[in-house]
Amino acid sequence: xxxxxxxxxxxxxxxxxxxxxxxxxxxxxxxxxxxxxxxxxxxxxxxxxxxxxxxxxxxxxxxxxxxxxxxxxxxxxxxxxxxxxxxxxxxxxxxxxxxxxxxx
Numbered sequence: 001x002x003x004x005x006x007x008x009x010x011x012x013x014x015x016x017x018x019x020x021x022x023x024x025x026x027x028x029x030x031x032x033x034x035x036x037x038x039x040x041x042x043x044x045x046x047x048x049x050x051x052x053x054x055x056x057x058x059x060x061x062x063x064x065x066x067x068x069x070x071x072x073x074x075x076x077x078x079x080x081x082x083x084x085x086x087x088x089x090x091x092x093x094x095x096x097x098x099x100x101x102x103x104x
Contacts, residue, residue, distance in 0.1 A: 022095035025063040028056050028076050029102050035060030036103050039078035043089075046071045069093050076101035 024043050028036045041062045042053040047070050054062045056076075069092050077083040081103035091097055 019094045021066045021068055022091040022093065022097060023063060023065045024067060024072070024074060024089070024091065024097050024099055025061070026099040026101065027060045028062065028078075029060055029100070030081070031102060031104055036076075036078055036081070039076050039081075039101075039103065041074065041076045041101070043067060044073045044075075046073060046088075067091055069095075074099055076103060078103060 028039045028041065030036055035056070035058065037056055037058045037060060039056045039060075040053055041056065041064065042051055043064045044051045045068060048068070050068075052064050052067060054064045056062045072089045072091055073085065073087050074089050075083055075085045084101040084103055086099060089097070089099065
């Protein structure tokens with residue numbers, strides 16, 4: 001009996017935790033397809049009004065991790081370009097949702 005309990009405790013300790021949040025990630029480019037570095041990408045949770053943001057790297061890539069499941073308004077912007085917005089983006093538990101933007 002002790003061996004069974006020890007085995008159950010060990011398997012629980014070794015099993016990976018399930019992630020309850022999601023990520024939005026992607027790339028921001030200009031009309032020619034070139035990366036747009038240092039653009040701000042924001043995700044607004046429409047239910048909670050919580051806003052989280054990230055900045056694109058030199059390759060135009062961004063990540064906004066640890067978002068609660070829900071419906072988001074996601075936008076990308078940089079001075080000199082028009083702001084790009086995606087409304088009603090559904091993020092579910094453990095999603096790694098790829099959203100690319102093209103700034104004009």
